[in-house]
Amino acid sequence: MKALLIGVTTLLLAGCAQQPLRGTGDLGIVIERADGRVAVVDTTARTVLGHIAGLGDLSHASTVFSRDGRYAYVFGRDGGLTKVDILQQRIDKRVMQAGNSIGGAISQDGRLVVAQNYTPGGIKVFDAQTLELLSEVPTQSKVVGLADLTGQRFAYALFDKGEIWVTDLTDPRAPKTQKYPAGLQPYDGLVTPDGRYYMAGLFGEDGIALLDTWHPEAGARKILENYGKGQEKLPVFKMPHLRGWAVAGNQAYLPAIGRHEVLVVDKSNWRETRRISVKGQPVFVMARPDGRQVWVNFAFPDNGWVQVIDTLKGEVVQTLQPGKAILHMEFTPRGEHVWLSARDDHTVSVYDTQTFQRLTTLPAQSPSGIFFTSRAARTGF
Amino acid sequence: MRRMTFLIGLLALSGAVVASEPATARQKELIHLVRQDCGSCHGMQLTGGLGLPLTPEALKDKPFEGLVATVVYGRPGTAMPPWKSIITEQEAEWIVRALVAGFPEDVR
Numbered sequence: 284m285k286a287l288l289i290g291v292t293t294l295l296l297a298g299c300a301q302q303p304l305r306g307t308g309d310l311g312i313v314i315e316r317a318d319g320r321v322a323v324v325d326t327t328a329r330t331v332l333g334h335i336a337g338l339g340d341l342s343h344a345s346t347v348f349s350r351d352g353r354y355a356y357v358f359g360r361d362g363g364l365t366k367v368d369i370l371q372q373r374i375d376k377r378v379m380q381a382g383n384s385i386g387g388a389i390s391q392d393g394r395l396v397v398a399q400n401y402t403p404g405g406i407k408v409f410d411a412q413t414l415e416l417l418s419e420v421p422t423q424s425k426v427v428g429l430a431d432l433t434g435q436r437f438a439y440a441l442f443d444k445g446e447i448w449v450t451d452l453t454d455p456r457a458p459k460t461q462k463y464p465a466g467l468q469p470y471d472g473l474v475t476p477d478g479r480y481y482m483a484g485l486f487g488e489d490g491i492a493l494l495d496t497w498h499p500e501a502g503a504r505k506i507l508e509n510y511g512k513g514q515e516k517l518p519v520f521k522m523p524h525l526r527g528w529a530v531a532g533n534q535a536y537l538p539a540i541g542r543h544e545v546l547v548v549d550k551s552n553w554r555e556t557r558r559i560s561v562k563g564q565p566v567f568v569m570a571r572p573d574g575r576q577v578w579v580n581f582a583f584p585d586n587g588w589v590q591v592i593d594t595l596k597g598e599v600v601q602t603l604q605p606g607k608a609i610l611h612m613e614f615t616p617r618g619e620h621v622w623l624s625a626r627d628d629h630t631v632s633v634y635d636t637q638t639f640q641r642l643t644t645l646p647a648q649s650p651s652g653i654f655f656t657s658r659a660a661r662t663g664f
Numbered sequence: 665m666r667r668m669t670f671l672i673g674l675l676a677l678s679g680a681v682v683a684s685e686p687a688t689a690r691q692k693e694l695i696h697l698v699r700q701d702c703g704s705c706h707g708m709q710l711t712g713g714l715g716l717p718l719t720p721e722a723l724k725d726k727p728f729e730g731l732v733a734t735v736v737y738g739r740p741g742t743a744m745p746p747w748k749s750i751i752t753e754q755e756a757e758w759i760v761r762a763l764v765a766g767f768p769e770d771v772r
Contacts, residue, residue: 340709342703401714427714470714519745520701521705627696
């Protein structure tokens with residue numbers, strides 16, 4: 284018996300020897316959109332640890348993380364939902380859940396993963412561990428801007444119907460949904476870090492629909508109405524992405540659609556306080572975790588630029604050209620570095636956010652989204 | 665004179681199908697543009713997203729001129745922008761023809 288135990292222990296140790304113990308707090312993934320592949324990256328060593336292939340069409344892909352930071356749930360364009368084991372660098376589970384998908388979210392307690400779909404329009408609820416389908420809410424509309432709220436609730440917007448829906452999944456097999464009129468063609472949404480306010484950006488009109496989820500009975504109201512003042516907007520070659528709430532102090536920074544501007548809003552009354560001219564039409568407007576800087580990338584054809592706004596000065600303090608077709612930016616958990624994907628250069632660059640120096644450049648095939656595990660602990664990510 | 669003949673030759677060619685064919689290098693750029701940037705809404709595989717699918721199957725009953733006009737002038741009331749600041753009408757025609765026939769892959 285003793286011999287057997289020693290034998291088993293030796294085997295276990297041998298297993299450990301192959302894969303040294305490590306945490307995932309400084310890991311993340313980079314979507315390699317053209318190859319249906321993700322790269323696993325280490326933000327401490329600033330290296331690519333390996334690749335995981337077989338994730339389908341990732342031309343538009345987003346990712347959420349399990350609360351232990353070990354698994355990444357990758358939502359692909361083709362409706363594939365893949366649970367990736369970051370530590371073992373392999374696919375743990377994969378389901379085809381829709382015809383055309385746009386992203387997803389994970390519940391406050393980490394037990395439910397919800398996908399938002401264009402075709403067929405609606406959301407689908409999965410057990411985060413097994414990816415078993417638990418329920419669905421059909422919408423007869425494309426779903427955008429899905430975000431997790433507190434209490435197993437999820438907010439999302441309907442592009443074709445102009446509504447915000449909030450679905451309560453306290454009983455995940457029996458969803459309860461409330462609907463609120465929002466405005467013309469919501470294109471994306473976000474929730475504030477405290478989980479209180481849900482916002483849907485509108486494409487069909489100037490303005491943003493705002494729902495106070497602590498006072499849902501008041502319904503959604505419009506803020507930043509007429510920020511274009513009836514001027515014809517520029518052709519929008521790429522929709523802005525709102526996920527990545529940029530808030531610094533009491534000011535929130537939002538992309539203006541069809542304009543070369545970032546809008547600044549006072550969070551206490553939701554009034555516009557300022558607008559900042561930038562290089563192009565913003566796609567991502569993201570605050571460094573400490574809120575002192577806001578980084579902005581742009582839609583085609585200005586997507587080779589990145590600008591940095593100093594939130595104390597309220598102006599652009601740095602203009603960078605990190606590469607061709609900058610699709611996404613991700614800050615390290617405390618924001619000392621930012622990782623930028625350059626799709627057409629097939630590189631990911633790491634910049635120091637204090638000195639704006641490029642620290643390293645890593646190879647990646649057509650990189651798009653960069654997602655670090657620190658998202659696991661954040662509402663709305 | 666030789667130059668004149670060359671010009672006439674060019675004119676004759678422009679009457680033929682070859683006319684609106686962009687140069688090979690530009691074709692490469694256009695393929696990249698369609699797959700990657702039109703792909704933001706229509707999907708890199710052109711199977712649709714916020715925008716409609718652009719596969720041969722999806723386009724087969726749509727009139728050619730209408731498709732070209734949509735690319736050049738956009739579709740007011742929808743998210744489809746006008747692309748006329750980026751591409752010419754001839755290039756739009758070439759793109760639509762290629763979409764209907766089955767769009768080439770983006771070679772990296």
